[in-house]
Structures are given as C-alpha cells and as structure tokens.
Amino acid sequence: MGPSRTELMQFKVTPKEKELIETCAKKQGDTVSEYVRAAVLMDMILEGNVGAMKIAVDTIGRKAVQLLRKRADRLSDLGADAVDSQ
Numbered sequence: 001m002g003p004s005r006t007e008l009m010q011f012k013v014t015p016k017e018k019e020l021i022e023t024c025a026k027k028q029g030d031t032v033s034e035y036v037r038a039a040v041l042m043d044m045i046l047e048g049n050v051g052a053m054k055i056a057v058d059t060i061g062r063k064a065v066q067l068l069r070k071r072a073d074r075l076s077d078l079g080a081d082a083v084d085s086q
Contacts, residue, residue: 002062 013021025035044052 002059 022032025032041052041056045056
C-alpha cells in the first residue's frame with residue numbers, strides 16, 4: 001500500500017474536457033483521480049522532473065510486487081509448488 005492521500009486539489013474544466021477525461025479514465029480502467037494524477041506526473045517526467053520520476057518508480061515497484069504476489073498465489077492454487085519440488 002502506498003502513501004495515504006490526504007491533500008485535495010480542485011480545478012475547473014469545460015463540460016467537453018470533463019467528458020473526455022472521464023471517458024479516457026474509464027477506458028484505461030482508472031478512476032478520474034488516478035488518470036489525472038498519472039497524466040500530470042507523466043508530463044513532469046517528460047520535462048525531466050526527478051521528483052516525479054521517483055514517485056513513478058515507487059508506484060511501479062509497488063504495483064509489480066502486488067502483481068507478482070497475485071501470480072504466485074494463483075500458481076500455488078494450481079499446484080505449482082508440487083511441480084517445482086519434483
């Protein structure tokens with residue numbers, strides 16, 4: 001689990017911008033918050049912001065560990081431990 005998000009940022013958008021952001025977020029399986037946060041961080045990364053790069057690496061690392069744990073659990077459920085020990 002990553003750092004708790006306690007700060008709130010608000011900004012205004014046009015109805016068309018809102019619709020586009022919501023559509024894109026849904027298409028990627030993200031919430032609007034996740035989508036906007038990732039887009040802003042990506043822009044900062046492309047500008048060479050080291051702080052944004054560190055946040056991205058930390059997030060990717062956490063997600064990779066979660067994914068590997070899920071896959072290990074799935075393999076265990078399928079009996080991979082028995083196959084590996086032979």
